[in-house]
Amino acid sequence: MRLRGLHRQSLRWLAVAVPLVLLLVAARPATTQGADKRTAAEVLDAMSRKYQDFKTYRDSGIVKTTYINPDRTFSREISFKTAFVRPDRFRFEFTDDSHDRYIVWRSEQKVKTWWDLKSSIEDQPSLDMALGGATGISMLAAHTIPVLLMPSEISGFTLKDLKEIVRLQDSTCGDFKCILIRGKNHQGNLITLWIESGNLLLRQHHWSASLERVQIEVTTTYTPTVNGQIPEEMLAFSAPVQSK
Secondary structure, X not given: OHHHHHHHHHHXXXXXXXXXXXXXXXXXXXXXXXXXXXXXXXXXXXXXXXXXXXXXXXXXXXXXXXXXXOOOEEEEEEEEEEEEEOOOEXXXXXXXXXXXXXXXXXXXXXXXXXXXXXXXXXXXXXXXXXXXXXXXXXXXXXXXXXXXXXXXXXXOOOHHHOEEEEEOOXXXXXXXEEEEEEEEOOOOXXXXXXXXXXXXXXXXXXXXXXXXXXXXXXXXXXXXXXXXXXXXXXXXXXXXXXXX
């Protein structure tokens, strides 16, 4: 009888203790298991290698630029789309909030651009040169991703070249958990990156610069898809028909 009583007491203790232990385990921070402990440099290196391996890439996105000066503050938005199939199919287009359009296109060895401010199709000597013409007016949107995809073809600064880089506390960008990295480019401008955990896709890119009395804040948000089928119409040049 005594043994039976002890057995019942043990069962009562387990009935209380086991749920309590499970509750405490569940309440522990999830930093001790499965935590990504890579440094900022290791994340950027891994991201760069991933982009170079993508067979296809496409995105859509928004660039919001805010100009701040003592007299007034105003913003400008650009929407853009990228389509890329390795090794040599590429199309980038942006449209600003004044409905100005710019297209950069390549198929095999042919590279063309179209800008509605010129209203003419122009042959370009290389994709590098074509994107160079669109980089400034697109607030870097024409360069940031293409140079990650094709670093041997596209010249200039890449995110892997950031200096004084630090990894900040993980954050979110929309519905995505992201690794947050901050550093400076070759001009000393501060850049912050939201890189999706796991697949290392760039989700958001923010940079700031000062020009005389004007402070510029630029935030680019990406919606990317990789290694999927890209419809032919997304790769077609599709410049507007020129009027005679």
